[in-house]
Amino acid sequence: MFELTQSIAGGLVPASAPRALALGAPSLAHLSVLDLAVIAIYFVIVIWIGFYLKSKSNTSEEFFMAGREMTAWIAGLSFVSANLGSLELMGWAGSAYQYGILAAHWYWIGAIPAMLFLGMVMMPFYYVCKTHSVPGYLKLRYGQGSSTVAAVSFAFMTVLMSGVNMFAMAEVMKIVLGWDLSFSIIVSSLAVAAYVALGGLRSAIFNEVLQFVLIWGGALLVPILGLIEAGGWNGFKAKLAANIAKGVTANGDYTHMWRSMGHFADNPMGIHWTGIVFGLGFAISFGYWTTDFLVVQRVLAANSLRSARLAPVIGSFFKMAVPFIVILPGLLGLVVLQNSDGSLMHLVGENVVAANPGAGLHSYNEVLPLMMVRYLGPGLLGLGITALIAGFMSGMAGNVSAFTAIFTYDIYQPHIVKHAKDEHYVLVGRIVTIVGVVISIGAAYMVMHAAGIMDYVQALFSFFISPLLGVVLMGMFWKRATRAGGFWGLLIGTLTSISLWAWVHFDPSALRYVAISPDAKPMAEDMYRALWSVCTSVLVTFIVSIFTKPKTLAELNGVVYGATKLPTEEPVPFYKNEWFWTVIAIVIFLALNIYFW
Amino acid sequence: MHNSGISIWFFIGVLLTIYGAMVLGYGIFELVTGHTANVILANLHAPVWWGAILLALGLFYGLRFRPGRNG
Numbered sequence: 001m002f003e004l005t006q007s008i009a010g011g012l013v014p015a016s017a018p019r020a021l022a023l024g025a026p027s028l029a030h031l032s033v034l035d036l037a038v039i040a041i042y043f044v045i046v047i048w049i050g051f052y053l054k055s056k057s058n059t060s061e062e063f064f065m066a067g068r069e070m071t072a073w074i075a076g077l078s079f080v081s082a083n084l085g086s087l088e089l090m091g092w093a094g095s096a097y098q099y100g101i102l103a104a105h106w107y108w109i110g111a112i113p114a115m116l117f118l119g120m121v122m123m124p125f126y127y128v129c130k131t132h133s134v135p136g137y138l139k140l141r142y143g144q145g146s147s148t149v150a151a152v153s154f155a156f157m158t159v160l161m162s163g164v165n166m167f168a169m170a171e172v173m174k175i176v177l178g179w180d181l182s183f184s185i186i187v188s189s190l191a192v193a194a195y196v197a198l199g200g201l202r203s204a205i206f207n208e209v210l211q212f213v214l215i216w217g218g219a220l221l222v223p224i225l226g227l228i229e230a231g232g233w234n235g236f237k238a239k240l241a242a243n244i245a246k247g248v249t250a251n252g253d254y255t256h257m258w259r260s261m262g263h264f265a266d267n268p269m270g271i272h273w274t275g276i277v278f279g280l281g282f283a284i285s286f287g288y289w290t291t292d293f294l295v296v297q298r299v300l301a302a303n304s305l306r307s308a309r310l311a312p313v314i315g316s317f318f319k320m321a322v323p324f325i326v327i328l329p330g331l332l333g334l335v336v337l338q339n340s341d342g343s344l345m346h347l348v349g350e351n352v353v354a355a356n357p358g359a360g361l362h363s364y365n366e367v368l369p370l371m372m373v374r375y376l377g378p379g380l381l382g383l384g385i386t387a388l389i390a391g392f393m394s395g396m397a398g399n400v401s402a403f404t405a406i407f408t409y410d411i412y413q414p415h416i417v418k419h420a421k422d423e424h425y426v427l428v429g430r431i432v433t434i435v436g437v438v439i440s441i442g443a444a445y446m447v448m449h450a451a452g453i454m455d456y457v458q459a460l461f462s463f464f465i466s467p468l469l470g471v472v473l474m475g476m477f478w479k480r481a482t483r484a485g486g487f488w489g490l491l492i493g494t495l496t497s498i499s500l501w502a503w504v505h506f507d508p509s510a511l512r513y514v515a516i517s518p519d520a521k522p523m524a525e526d527m528y529r530a531l532w533s534v535c536t537s538v539l540v541t542f543i544v545s546i547f548t549k550p551k552t553l554a555e556l557n558g559v560v561y562g563a564t565k566l567p568t569e570e571p572v573p574f575y576k577n578e579w580f581w582t583v584i585a586i587v588i589f590l591a592l593n594i595y596f597w
Numbered sequence: 598m599h600n601s602g603i604s605i606w607f608f609i610g611v612l613l614t615i616y617g618a619m620v621l622g623y624g625i626f627e628l629v630t631g632h633t634a635n636v637i638l639a640n641l642h643a644p645v646w647w648g649a650i651l652l653a654l655g656l657f658y659g660l661r662f663r664p665g666r667n668g
Contacts, residue, residue, distance in 0.1 A: 034619060034623055037619065038616060038619065041612070041615055041616070042612070045608060045612050049608055052602075052603060074605060205605075209609070213612075213613070214612075217616065217651055221643055221647055225638050225641070228638060228641070229638060373636075374636065374637050375636055375637055375638060375643070376636065376643075377623075377627075377633070377634030377644060378623055378634055378644075379620040379623045379644055379648070380643065380644055380647065383620065
């Protein structure tokens with residue numbers, strides 16, 4: 001059985017209250033034997049899958065690319081699930097509590113157009129050239145230099161991201177269950193190392209699909225019961241309006257996405273609609289969903305071009321639905337979470353919690369666990385916690401498997417051991433998996449000292465991903481782009497991003513120049529920084545290409561629009577056609593934005 | 598993935614079946630004994646219907662994609 005400690009009710013923690021094993025903080029819940037059994041069974045299944053798939057991961061194509069045998073559904077679910085890690089579950093629920101439904105921008109305009117663009121426009125080039133990675137594509141298009149720059153920066157980013165996931169999971173386990181940080185990190189990393197080293201990408205994909213189902217099975221009840229308690233969506237809005245009128249909730253428009261985007265000062269995120277549309281909707285989103293190898297790798301593992309194109313489209317439908325289990329619980333927390341005396345609970349920033357130890361305060365990021373503890377009894381709570389663990393582990397596994405492929409294919413093979421037997425590279429892949437996990441553990445401990453996970457991740461995105469987008473787009477759609485253009489575009493774009501970040505970091509007043517408004521806040525800075533770095537990489541690629549010698553058309557076959565003959569696909573009924581589902585996805589995407597305008 | 602060994606959907610079916618049975622079992626225990634968990638909306642007996650849904654889905658996928666059966 002579980003019980004709420006004093007702290008969840010907002011009161012002081014008595015000396016006899018259960019203490020956390022790590023930092024002396026009280027846990028939110030106590031798990032029953034049933035809950036622990038649910039968690040243990042998950043680990044057993046995960047390891048079972050790893051051992052089962054070991055026999056199917058003997059060649060490099062099997063280990064790194066899952067044999068390119070994934071159906072559109074599996075690739076599509078894995079594609080979305082690889083992104084359903086720490087940020088999704090904890091961070092965005094907390095952001096929804098803090099900023100309202102504005103947080104859903106990251107799921108809709110910040111994902112759907114890019115996912116559909118990947119499937120319909122870019123995927124044929126990735127798939128036809130049979131590349132094994134995004135740096136692999138750059139090698140075909142621009143040569144080894146650009147590929148190596150991208151590979152090194154991506155490898156660096158993935159192990160850091162894996163560390164972020166590890167740390168986030170350990171934090172959740174500490175906050176919710178009182179588990180020791182190091183215990184959580186070691187257990188999760190051992191499990192991830194085991195199943196990825198054994199089964200390679202196929203194992204990571206299997207676990208991502210498994211995790212996706214678990215997330216819905218474990219977390220969907222929270223918004224359902226939350227809506228029932230709040231009296232439905234209209235009841236929620238009425239209660240929220242009443243709380244704002246009484247002054248117990250901060251004033252703001254929590255239920256509309258675009259109305260407050262006219263000026264930086266009109267919304268709590270301090271963002272302008274141009275930042276959302278061009279920074280988030282283009283620079284960050286397209287960069288992430290179309291050039292981040294972590295997600296593209298899942299689609300490259302599809303069993304046919306049609307499956308590869310359908311996978312992101314299938315994924316887009318689920319992506320549009322994810323706010324129901326992430327954003328909605330955060331919003332509902334605004335009206336249903338209460339202290340023991342019946343008063344409304346107020347969540348605060350991490351810095352406030354840290355500054356008031358023992359005050360029983362909870363941070364925004366705890367809203368999802370708080371909601372789980374509120375509604376989920378024995379068994380169901382274990383399922384919810386397992387969903388969180390699965391999400392974090394899947395995020396780690398996704399990063400580690402991508403790191404392994406990039407390091408082996410794009411760093412080790414071209415620069416260290418060029419011609420070895422296939423088994424050699426598989427062995428290297430297994431070893432690098434272990435090494436990647438070890439580095440991730442180090443990164444996890446490093447992240448503990450970072451100001452905030454969200455800022456950290458956003459900064460990483462714009463450092464590496466956005467410049468890559470500019471170079472990939474130029475290479476894929478402009479025949480004149482040259483090898484030197486791609487290399488310098490990528491390098492200077494990345495340096496621009498890092499420089500802008502450093503400028504604002506050391507001189508916060510510079511934010512008004514980077515985000516073009518004195519009212520801009522850090523999130524707006526991330527968006528504009530990403531936008532400027534894309535523009536820089538495109539501009540540099542263009543200018544350098546104009547003055548250098550282009551490749552011949554024959555050399556560009558398979559990698560550039562206009563120089564590639566795409567294979568004709570067998571006709572299928574309309575309901576199996578990727579364009580049909582793309583149109584449906586666009587209609588739903590527009591309808592959601594209009595409804596919550 | 599359906600033609601080369603065990604499908605991922607089978608693993609999912611097994612997991613959902615086990616979880617569904619555990620949650621449903623606890624829900625029935627609550628119903629029979631009247632000892633409900635100290636959570637909000639416990640009167641809705643979510644473990645019963647949510648556990649039943651998980652169990653049904655698990656059995657469907659477990660049987661539909663069981664090893665040896667052509668997908």
